[in-house]
Amino acid sequence: MTVASAALGGRAQQIAPADYTIDIAAYALEVAPRRTIKTIAYNRQVPGPLLRFKEGQPVTIDVTNQTGSSEVVHWHGLFLPPQVDGAMEEGTPAIPAGGHARYTFAPRPAGFRWYHTHVFAGKDLHRGQYTGEHGFLLIEPRDNPGHYDQEIFLALHDWDAALLASADGAMDPAYNVSTINGRVLGFGEPLRVKAGQQVLFQILNSSPTEVHWIALAGHLFNVIALDGNPVAQPQLVSMLRLAPAERVSALVQMNQPGAWVLGEVRKHIMAAGMGIALEYAGSSGQPRWDQPEELSWDYLRFAASGQTAAPVTDVVTIPLAFASKFAGHGAMDHWTINGKSYPDTDSPTLTEGRRYRLSFINRSTNDHPVHLHRHSFELRRLPGRPETHGILKDTVLVDAQTQLDVEFTANDPGATLFHCHQQNHMDAGFMMLFRYA
């Protein structure tokens, strides 16, 4: 049985101590020597504290908002009731400026999730996901196999945004600083490993708008989970692509002693700071980077082979067409789903237990990392590819001017938000609600 509540005010906090507390407050993040970003963070650290929950075991988190604006914390990738999921559009209460809230829920499903702010930023590039309000959340299964020697959590983030004219004629955020775990390459402690170890990398792209490509020089990633969900076929890859809000869990066999760089494959983003040194025990010196010449990523490498065991025939298809509306060369585009912008977007009604196919038809010239709250979906068809199955996600990148299909089972009644995870897109109308009958 799901346990969930989001209580506002001080009385709840007096009943019993919470398992975790999160203070949302202003924070000066030192990203590099003599380079500080004034932002908002959880518990005065970026990323926020790592939360480890046991699957299904109720947990209580007290959140205090010490900022001057309303806040809300979204538990990304969890199957939670709308009252506690952390999206005001679904019905989770906002935490007023100076106020606090208690979230109580039974976390599920197991896997690598995350938590982050879910407020409107608009033109304020120091609010919402442009801030440091994000943290790792790991829901441990009841039986954790633990086939690794060390677990390393990495958050990719972009900072110090300004609106700049883009090639498509509209203004988009552009960033001066890119970090891993809040620091630029060369600043802070390196990752320390030992030869012979198997290290599990839990990598999150918490960027407000940017896709990132990550490689670890001298090593390969064995991808075992996407968005916290085990993949049907783990595969060795030389680089990872993570759209905003996506996570990749990958094992790396530490068999190349030395000092290496883990970082963004694209040169201008690594130059902006996105990298971190990795040192084997007993090794030191300048970390080595092997510059890849191509970008390579394919979701389908991790798909199940063969046909679905029992294909569901009674699937209701819901086409969702994404398009932009020009608002001037000096403005960010407005966005529509099926011709309408939130809050005027349609709210399709779902029937509990029924299987739905969402056909994402991206008519725009931008890629969109779209996210469905409170559910996981299965990738079913990628552009120009045959039907597939076996990859469960909560966020998927839909390439510009392509169509991508996913399926999910309506098994979690309540208002369910769907949106592009780019902060500037969701703020400009790229959002809709599903409702249950």
Add this chain to the structure above:
Amino acid sequence: MHNRKWWIWIFALLCATLPACAQGNYEIQVYGADTIEPKSTMVELHSNYTPDGQKYMIDGVYPTNHQEHETLEITQGLTSWSEVGFYVFTSEQNGHGVQWVGDHIRPRVRVPDSWHWPVGVSVSTEIGYQRAVYSPDTWTWEIRPIIDKYLGRWYLAFNPALERTWHGPDVAQGVGFSPAAKVGYDFSKKVSGGIEYYADYGRLGDFYSLHNQQQQIFLVTDLNVSPKWEINIGVGVGPTAATDHWIIKGILGRHFNWKKESPVD
């Protein structure tokens, strides 16, 4: 007929008494603050025709009436915040054929994006020579601050340029003030319209009378058909006596990127 000739002589006399009414109708453009990216080049052809302009030769300077000016502008990006532009000015007119007019060089720097200024700001300085039969001031220098701002569908630009003659009758004039401004509106992603204003007020601190100032107002359209192309078309009027009365202008620009495109750059 006799009366008309009389008016023409009066008009010619007025123009002759003006302090060097040399119009820069070779490159009619309000600058935006952006610069060309490094490893890329913008090639622009400025085509300006004066259907109704100065009809008389004054101080050895050809009349502008029915002159067709073709100016080649080549701008090379140097860094993410600097560029240098080169101009070749030509003129075509009945009785004179196609003539080389002069050349200019224009380095420009801008405030980098990382400074996060609320407006775009750059400064260009232009040095050049033009033949005396087209401008009595043969060697000139200009410094042009450039401020611009996009506000949704609106675009605002202001170029309060200062000019100095190094060789010619206006050497003694000192620094002249020649502002230009633009207000544009995006009707769609590809079509913008607006008004451009160009003026020469004369010496700083001692402006000409309004009658003798150069003032031009253009109705323009910018066609943003592709990031590779720049198209600007306009028609202008000069309401003061010192200004050519009608000018038609066009700018056709092509952006060339010399960078070897790599997905990992």
